[in-house]
Amino acid sequence: MAKPTVAPVMRQGKFVPWLYLLPAIIVMSIFILYPMINTVNLSFQNASGTASAETTCREGQACWGAFENYRYALTNELNTSSVKAFWDSFWVSSYGNMVKWLVGMVSGTVIIGLLFAVWVDGIKSEALAKSIIFMPMAISFVGAGVIWKFVYNYGTSQVQTGILNAIISAFGGDPVAFLSKVPLNTFMLIIVGTWMWTGFCMTLLSAAIKSIPEEIIEASRIDGATDYKIFTKIQVPIIMPTIIVVITTMVINVLKLFDIVYVMTGGNYGTNVLATRMYTEMYANSQYGRGTAIAVILILFIVPFIIMNIRRFIKEEAMR
Amino acid sequence: MISLTRGKTNKNFDLTRLLTTIGIIIILVLWLIPTIGLLVTSFRPLPLINTTGWWTALNVNNGPAAAQHPDPNASYVEKLGTRFTIDNYVDALTGYRGTKSYLTDCRSGTKPLGMNCNLSDLLNPRGMGRAFLNSIAVTLPSTILPIAIALFAAYAFSWMNFKGRYAVFAILVGLQVVPIQMTLVPVLRMFAGMGLNGTFPAVWLFHTGFGLPYAIYLLRNTMSSLPKDLFESAYLDGANHWKVFTTIILPLTTPAIASLAIYQFLWVWNDLLVSLVFLGGSKPVMTYQISNMVTSLGAGWHLLTAAAFLSMLLPMIVFFALQRYFVRGMMAGAVKG
Numbered sequence: 212m213a214k215p216t217v218a219p220v221m222r223q224g225k226f227v228p229w230l231y232l233l234p235a236i237i238v239m240s241i242f243i244l245y246p247m248i249n250t251v252n253l254s255f256q257n258a259s260g261t262a263s264a265e266t267t268c269r270e271g272q273a274c275w276g277a278f279e280n281y282r283y284a285l286t287n288e289l290n291t292s293s294v295k296a297f298w299d300s301f302w303v304s305s306y307g308n309m310v311k312w313l314v315g316m317v318s319g320t321v322i323i324g325l326l327f328a329v330w331v332d333g334i335k336s337e338a339l340a341k342s343i344i345f346m347p348m349a350i351s352f353v354g355a356g357v358i359w360k361f362v363y364n365y366g367t368s369q370v371q372t373g374i375l376n377a378i379i380s381a382f383g384g385d386p387v388a389f390l391s392k393v394p395l396n397t398f399m400l401i402i403v404g405t406w407m408w409t410g411f412c413m414t415l416l417s418a419a420i421k422s423i424p425e426e427i428i429e430a431s432r433i434d435g436a437t438d439y440k441i442f443t444k445i446q447v448p449i450i451m452p453t454i455i456v457v458i459t460t461m462v463i464n465v466l467k468l469f470d471i472v473y474v475m476t477g478g479n480y481g482t483n484v485l486a487t488r489m490y491t492e493m494y495a496n497s498q499y500g501r502g503t504a505i506a507v508i509l510i511l512f513i514v515p516f517i518i519m520n521i522r523r524f525i526k527e528e529a530m531r
Numbered sequence: 532m533i534s535l536t537r538g539k540t541n542k543n544f545d546l547t548r549l550l551t552t553i554g555i556i557i558i559l560v561l562w563l564i565p566t567i568g569l570l571v572t573s574f575r576p577l578p579l580i581n582t583t584g585w586w587t588a589l590n591v592n593n594g595p596a597a598a599q600h601p602d603p604n605a606s607y608v609e610k611l612g613t614r615f616t617i618d619n620y621v622d623a624l625t626g627y628r629g630t631k632s633y634l635t636d637c638r639s640g641t642k643p644l645g646m647n648c649n650l651s652d653l654l655n656p657r658g659m660g661r662a663f664l665n666s667i668a669v670t671l672p673s674t675i676l677p678i679a680i681a682l683f684a685a686y687a688f689s690w691m692n693f694k695g696r697y698a699v700f701a702i703l704v705g706l707q708v709v710p711i712q713m714t715l716v717p718v719l720r721m722f723a724g725m726g727l728n729g730t731f732p733a734v735w736l737f738h739t740g741f742g743l744p745y746a747i748y749l750l751r752n753t754m755s756s757l758p759k760d761l762f763e764s765a766y767l768d769g770a771n772h773w774k775v776f777t778t779i780i781l782p783l784t785t786p787a788i789a790s791l792a793i794y795q796f797l798w799v800w801n802d803l804l805v806s807l808v809f810l811g812g813s814k815p816v817m818t819y820q821i822s823n824m825v826t827s828l829g830a831g832w833h834l835l836t837a838a839a840f841l842s843m844l845l846p847m848i849v850f851f852a853l854q855r856y857f858v859r860g861m862m863a864g865a866v867k868g
Binding site: 225227228229231232234235236238239241242243244245246247249250253260323326327330331334340342343344345346347348349350351352353354356357358359360361362364370371372374377406414437438439463466467469470473474475477485486489490493494499502503505506507509510513516517518520521524525528 | 547551554555558559561562563564565566568569572580581582583584585586680681683684686687688691692693696697699700701703704705706707708709710711712713714715716717718719720721736737739740741743744747772797800801802803804808818821822825826832835836838839840842843846847849850851854857858
């Protein structure tokens with residue numbers, strides 16, 4: 212582990228450290244800090260940022276005053292005419308999809324990653340097997356989107372050239388339009404995300420498993436513990452801190468997710484997520500106010516993780 | 532072949548071992564098949580792609596009559612030869628959108644629309660050849676700039692004493708997870724005012740800003756774990772910070788810089804959102820070009836698969852050649868972007 216950082220013996224003015232920091236601070240202020248503040252500001256204004264959002268309210272319709280863009284961002288996709296209509300519209304809204312993505316992709320990547328890490332631990336071709344799972348990390352979401360669009364391809368003719376529909380047809384089933392059938396399509400997109408990110412989780416978890424002292428496993432094996440017992444009672448509890456780090460990392464990644472949905476469905480057929488919706492508002496509709504309001508909602512979901520990250524850092528520093 | 536025998540044998544749990552082996556094989560197959568499908572398809576002629584599954588690529592007699600070998604008695608190898616082609620790659624690289632193929636058109640003397648049938652076609656704005664160059668032009672500065680700036684900052688954070696060192700670094704740790712979406716609109720408006728939209732510097736600057744928190748974090752962790760004695764003796768010998776930074780720190784940090792460079796390179800290379808917003812169609816990069824082919828042009832599978840594979844080529848080479856550095860760069864800290 213890292214050795215403790217100590218005060219250097221070197222003489223230095225008050226000025227020199229900031230000289231080294233200056234370029235970084237300037238660039239980060241211009242491209243991260245200032246835009247963040249500006250985004251919050253824009254989210255309370257109209258489409259082009261020239262007047263308060265309140266001016267976009269129409270008479271006789273719901274209006275949240277200065278929070279009008281937030282009203283749009285939060286409620287526009289939802290149908291509040293009845294409880295059932297609300298329930299149905301929620302699950303094809305960007306928020307409902309977010310829930311599906313969070314549950315599906317986070318559990319998928321962590322569970323498959325953990326199982327695979329444990330299974331290949333110690334086999335002869337461990338390195339090769341792991342690089343096969345990790346490889347999708349190296350390619351772009353766009354490339355992965357094309358790969359999987361082809362897997363899901365829905366042939367209009369008699370012949371199915373997408374392998375999934377070919378398998379279904381071979382067993383006598385009817386081919387499925389995987390990417391336009393609600394709610395199946397979001398689930399099919401989640402599979403793509405899982406395919407890409409499992410390698411990341413697997414590598415982190417595998418490193419944690421390898422750090423468990425061999426004696427502990429051997430001792431419990433002599434005491435008659437089965438592989439299953441060792442997994443659930445020893446390995447998983449010991450690597451729990453790593454599992455939590457992996458889960459939070461994946462949650463952040465999923466919240467920001469854009470490319471897969473954009474490339475594969477463009478957010479159509481009820482597959483929108485927050486990031487694709489924001490892009491549509493910004494570009495297709497030139498609604499900067501609404502777009503930034505969605506961005507602010509997105510970061511509100513992420514703030515807890517920012518705080519967690521900083522706290523973890525402070526804890527690690529204290530241990531150095 | 533993948534050997535699935537355990538190094539640490541444990542004869543008591545044969546059933547568990549069998550099930551584990553099956554589990555590993557299933558996962559590996561699921562992970563490999565989609566990519567193999569893409570690779571095989573990218574080398575098949577369009578009529579065959581649309582009428583037969585890629586998994587039947589070795590069957591030389593299926594598909595439409597027009598796709599059959601002219602001589603029905605030709606040998607298997609001869610027939611197989613006509614069932615694979617590099618035309619898709621040529622068409623994708625040149626951005627050919629005609630009905631036959633770039634090479635066929637050029638050989639028959641009819642120049643495809645807007646093309647010259649020479650190497651200059653590789654620079655066609657619709658093609659992946661041009662997009663490849665654009666991707667390089669975006670990626671190299673976007674990798675070098677943040678690392679260069681981060682090296683200085685990381686040095687200050689690890690080996691200098693100043694007020695607020697801890698607080699500033701804590702903020703930086705938090706900034707790592709700020710989503711790109713949070714800053715797009717204001718930066719876009721700022722760039723519009725400066726006339727930077729649609730130019731390479733716009734993307735360089737944006738990627739530099741967003742790459743910095745993670746780069747500084749990773750480099751600072753590496754630098755601060757270097758042994759203190761090294762610096763003390765150098766300082767006592769009269770070296771100043773600049774000398775220490777250039778002659779001691781930089782050489783010792785090279786492996787970390789390599790990991791970071793590979794990570795940042797792939798991150799920028801694979802990015803779609805930033806290029807889409809700041810460059811768009813004026814300087815199309817590879818990811819943009821492909822997403823455009825998917826979403827608006829509805830290009831055929833022969834072009835899409837070839838284009839996708841072209842865009843994956845460089846990352847794959849980097850990944851398999853420098854896997855250790857890549858994994859380290861990826862795992863070293865939290866998340867970004």
